Amino acid sequence: MFFTYLRRELRRRRKAALVVASGLALGIALVIVVSSVTSGMGKAQDKVLQSLYGLGTDMTVTKAAAAQEEGQAQRPRFRFDAQDSDSDEEQSSDRVMVQGFETLSSSTVSKVGAQDGVSDAVGGLSLQVIKVSGQFTRGQFQQDGGGEQPGGGTGQPEGRVQGGGADFDVNNYSVYGTDVSKPELGPLTSSKITSGRTFKASETNAKVVVADASYAKEKKLALGDTVTIKGVKYEVIGIATPESGDAAANLYIPLKQAQTLSDSADKVTTIYVKATDSQRIDAVKSAIQKNISGTTVTTSADLAETVSGSLSTASDLATSVGKWLSVVVLAAAFLVAGLLTSSAVSRRVREFGTLKALGWRSGRVTRQVVGEAVVNGLVGGALGIGLGLAGAYVVTAVSPTLQAELGAAGGGMTGGGPGGFGGGPAREAASRTLDVALTAPVSVTTIALAVGLAVTGGLIAGAFGGWRASRLRPADALRRVE
Structure with missing residues (x-):
């Protein structure tokens, strides 16, 4: 009975259900894309650091x-012997x-x-x-010429070396x-x-x-x-x-x-x-x-503090602005879904009043509303996962190039040994730039988070509507004319 009524109500209110699901889908998709890009930023930074200190190295010790x-x-001095030979x-x-x-x-x-x-x-x-x-x-030696000196002597040849x-x-x-x-x-x-x-x-x-x-x-x-x-x-x-x-x-x-x-x-x-x-x-x-x-001991965490450039800027944006934006959009999606569900309940006052008059208890009415909202949430989650995966795929396919500028940060980090934190022998400058291709890998954890958000959104929306439905009295509902 529960699933039959659920299916009929969702089919009858397809437009309202699609609006709720779409709002949740946008919020969930944004969370997936931001989480994937943030993960890609982390991997890009790890790749940059690994290229400096070598795989398996946790720290370097220098003096x-x-x-x-x-x-x-x-300063280096070079000495070359004089050559007396004609060659x-x-x-x-x-x-x-x-x-x-x-x-x-x-x-x-x-x-x-x-x-x-x-x-x-x-x-x-x-x-x-x-x-x-x-x-x-x-x-x-190019001779300009020579002449006789007074008294019959011969003068030295005059000329220049060319x-x-x-x-x-x-x-x-x-x-x-x-x-x-x-x-x-x-x-x-x-x-x-x-x-x-x-x-x-x-x-x-x-x-x-x-x-x-x-x-x-x-x-x-x-x-x-x-x-x-x-x-x-x-x-x-x-x-x-x-x-x-x-x-x-x-x-x-x-x-x-x-x-x-x-x-x-x-x-x-x-x-x-x-x-x-x-x-x-x-x-x-x-x-x-x-x-x-x-001695000076330098870890990867120390070196990470010297990474700047577009990679660092984008990472900061993804970590701070991106995550806060995701939270705001997701909260707004949950709120809109709850308000729409509550509004839908207010339009179904006569329906719920009739069901209560037929013997439905308040708990059953509440479960019915929550069930519908959870289904909307799951549909929104499926759409959101699809949109999120598409967004992450686009980022990976485009692979925008970010620059990581590595600068010395004290502690003997200028011109370090190769593979050492801060550069190798080929890295004489205090800073240098590396190009890193950005990817957006989607993990199973991210997908699980999206599903959890979808269910949570449905429960929040259902809680709004279920609370209003449970407070309806059959007599008041039946007196209402729509």
Whole structure:
């Protein structure tokens, strides 16, 4: 009887039911789109941060370089020998310098790894290589002429030197020494090997190199080619493509090789740390800073505070304005649905009075009204889910590009080690910009939320109408003439 009457009433009042369902559908669709876009923003930010510190890295440990007084800064010096031969030979000179932070002893890696709450820790060495190569060209003496001096002597020839000079090219690139014994942690984990292979655990001191894809394309490097760094030849065994943003370094070599090239035996610039539990990251950070003096510990949360640009702005809008807009629209939809249902009850006073006269109790009348409202809510929920999914699909299909500007934020975050929080050796500027494509993934939780909102909207609307219907008296209802 309940469902039969329900079906007939909804069919008889199709327009009113559609208006209520449409209002709820718009509110629910907006909630789905905003929730999906917010989720996409979060994933985009995670992707940006992952491209900086590497997959699995919870924090980095560094030591800020000591401030140098004016005139004390060490600059690279290049020396070229004079050539006495007639041939113009090319000369070159490499300078390999530690970049970013002050070096830490390799023993510090073990100290960090021994801290409570630390699952694993590895060290890395950030280097900058400046190579100057070119040649000197001998000038040609052009004689203007000579003359006899008084007394019969011969004068010195007069003239000038033309041509000659020096033509040198400067090649500046970054190299990162990575601990090949623990490939699951460190800067190279933020890139995917798209050609060749990564390092083997046995290649701790091998003369092999993994090149960033962009750098390999620029220098026309292929698998099996050799790269010369400070006179040492390294074989290219793999090409790495960063998952997002730019690469941590142009070239990756085993840590021991990097230490040898830079005369930094048993030294690292960055320590990558993985915590045993993500809930203990703050406690681990405090423990490291307390027990290992002079170090700076930076977590992903610290780096997230430095992300600005359109990605950050859009994320703030989606989180604050978007959510509040969803709440306002949803509240308005619930209110309109309740008012429309209550208004519909007022137009059915004679009907409910007749049903009460026939023996329907107030509770049964109330349940009938609430049932109709819940069905309207479910219909609105179905429409809202459809509209929300369509909106999320449009956002994902269009994939608008947002920019994430990453700036230094103190704590030794300027020019950090590759994969370290704040940039790598290829990131000399204090800030840089990454382009991120926005998506709007719809989760099962979002769909469940939409269904819950639909039922809630129906119950709220039914509560308005049911309350009015339960207060009707049969005698008053039957006296009303419509």
